[in-house]
Amino acid sequence: MPPAATILAENVHMPIILIIGLAVLFGTIGARLFQRLHIPQVVGYIMIGLIVGRSGLGLIGEQALESLTPFNFFALGVIGFMIGGELRREVFRKYGRQFIEILFSEGIGAFVVVSILTGGIAMLITRDVAVSVAMGIILGALSTATAPAATVNVLWEYKTRGVLTTAIYAVVAMDDALALVLFSIAASVAAQLTGLGDGGGLFAALGRSAYELGGGAVLGAAAGIGLNFILRRVRDRGNSLTFIIGALAIVVGAGKWLSVDVILAAMTLGATVANLAPRRSRMAFEVVERFAAPLYVLFFVVVGAHLGLREMPGWIWALTLPYLLARSVGKILGANLGARLAKAPEVLRKYLGLCLFCQGGVAVGLSIMAGSRFPGEIGLAIIMIITVTTLIAEILGPPCVKFAVRRAGEVGLNVTEQDLLQSYKVGDVMDRSSPSFSEGATLGEILHTIAETGAMSYPVTDAAGELTGVITLQDLKQGFSTEGLSEWLLADDLKQPVVDTITEGELLAEAVTRMQEQDLECLPVVTGGENLRLVGLLELRAVNRMLSQEIIRRREQADGVPG
């Protein structure tokens, strides 16, 4: 019997736009709570989805979930586009062979271990060899897919950069295709074994996969060439975003219409744009990234809301743990073996397998396909097992990705200036030994100090050390304009009134915003409270220099990760 809240939701028919608003709002709040516990935000989104969805309060009804399907596909398209943007030619030229060997190895590893273990357990339960083998190989094929969305969301959240990050992008981008091919083969073999399903033979199944994958790639590449042609002529960000969103919606919509692989089409679109115009396209990916945050929240909340755990028979749970265990072991061993065979860097051997636990839309979609092709217990069991394990993998997978990228030393290496501004305090960057002048300092003394230092601005203090003004080089220029004036002008005459001050503990971002808003070159740093006792000086020029140096240092560190 459905919960009272579900009945209420189905009868009240909350407007879909209200559901979207609430999902984004509460998903974000959930993410913040989880972030406080140092758990990746994506887990928070999914948990909120679980609470309000089918498995929890049932506040988001079936009809609403149905209405949100196009949004979900579009969000998957955006995620695919962003992943495609990471697949740059130079990366593949350097690591391509290694990544493909690892991909096959981790995929086949998961396939073999899951097939054997789940097939074996199915044998114990059903005592039917054909059914057990069929179930084993289908689950094995589904286990190879890694959810790109939840995985890369962790990479974005923790601003990672380095060879492990690059490998994760490459592997999650491609292993859905591997899953699709393996599923086609497994489903065809299973149909032969069990005498169930629509059959059609192995070659027909492979042909269908080839169409889905090839069609997706061709659609994405064609749209990418067109989009690149347009972006070459559009300079401003607003218009670029409009064209990119338009192209993405067309690719996702056309992909659904033509029944080709939508995520692969969106990835190919991103990869085509990124590789046709590597520099110009950076702006394109930046604008999409800024626009996409609420879409991701909605996507993951809906993923959580979709998972239905209520209608699960007890015996299914007996298969979920072995499936998860086998999939994890298979991926870790496979990735390790593949990295060894490919002589890949050590970080890939050690940590890549840990980053491939997330399971999402592709596995669920294929399981539903299996459900319709194999009516009865096999189909039902596959759908249930994949639903439950998707939930667990989506919750346990992101922390594993976080653990791996942290151990690999890749966290915080892909930062922008804005990220750094948010992470530093004024006290970290200010110049504590910056020269200052007493009010009575003569122009001669001032010039002597300036000749020995490189600052552009100098605070002026009274006898008690409290800030009373600031002298800039511009003010001094005016002091020179008349002969004889320099003999009797003091710092007190040359100083400008203090426009604004800041304290050590405030964020650097706040300081820079205030300097930009008031057109200031520097901000004197003072003690808090009533007294403006000078403790240092924050110069915009020095902040910009520090930011550039830090970004270069982190990128060099990321690109030179050992191995």
Next chain:
Amino acid sequence: MEIREFLTPERVILLAGSTKTEVLDELADLMVRADAGINHGQLQEAIHKREKLMSTGIGHGLAIPHVRLAGLRDPLMAIGVCRDGIDDYESLDNKPVRIVILIAAPAGQHEVYIRLLAKASDVLKLEEIRRSIVESDSPEEIYRILTGDE
């Protein structure tokens, strides 16, 4: 920049006092009469605070006390002449001060303030101008010398 933009004949006087404190107060009074927005106490305090840092007697019988004030509307100038000389002004060349030019500018008009100081210093660096001012019998004549001969 012309001196007449900041000086009126009413703000030129022959000083009655003979000490530094007396003449600075006289000029401060003159300035307060010119701009009702000026707080007398605040102006006096600013003038004396600046003198404490270093005397504004810049030599050759000339002193240019100068301040910036928050309540002031426009930059102002007031001039006082003391033919007998002010001995306690502590000027840079230790000679008595005979011409005192008080300059006050609004706190936010830093550039005008410095240019006005420069202008005053520039006009009075010529010895014959300083001499004709000191030898003048009336404020009107002093005003004419300062503004007409520029």
